Amino acid sequence: GDSVTQMEGPVTLSEEAFLTINCTYTATGYPSLFWYVQYPGEGLQLLLKATKADDKGSNKGFEATYRKETTSFHLEKGSVQVSDSAVYFCALTQGGSEKLVFGKGTKLTVNP
């Protein structure tokens, strides 16, 4: 079945550092890909998405590019802030289904 693999955390960075969280997927067909963020004590929020190969999703300085050839959707940010500390989940949906398949999540801590 479909699956998502994320780099294991936790990840600890200093403010203004460059962030990469790796995400690869296994799926038949052409899934849509998502990054969700869960801030401490809150529910999941959609951070960005991409629906076809070579699409780039971006939001709040975060970016991820849908790479079909490497089945990847790595999350990047050029300069992280303390407020970016959260758990980040990579996910996919298949075709017209709204059923999400999640990775295990990567906890990011950004220190001042």
Place this chain on the structure above:
Amino acid sequence: GAVVSQHPSWVICKSGTSVKIECRSLDFQATTMFWYRQFPKQSLMLMATSNEGSKATYEQGVEKDKFLINHASLTLSTLTVTSAHPEDSSFYICSAGEGSSSYNAEAFFGQGTRLTVV
């Protein structure tokens, strides 16, 4: 954007009692709602998918009689944890889809319910 409201946001109950969690779509009709459980330091695990007016579809390993799901209207789904035990303590999250056949369909999440069974 679409709003999904989950209530309560946290609840503490005694072992052996039942707890009901509500999930409402506030500004759209949700043909399909999903219930997830999040264990500490783990990902969200899909428990069941509920469709309005029909029985929920449970994922493998999820006890149907313990986690009762009712999707009585296009804006409301409820999850009842029956005869709760401490091992049921977890973070429960619902999400709702607009039921579109669009390839770009995305789910909207409630804020989650922290259940603690003592």
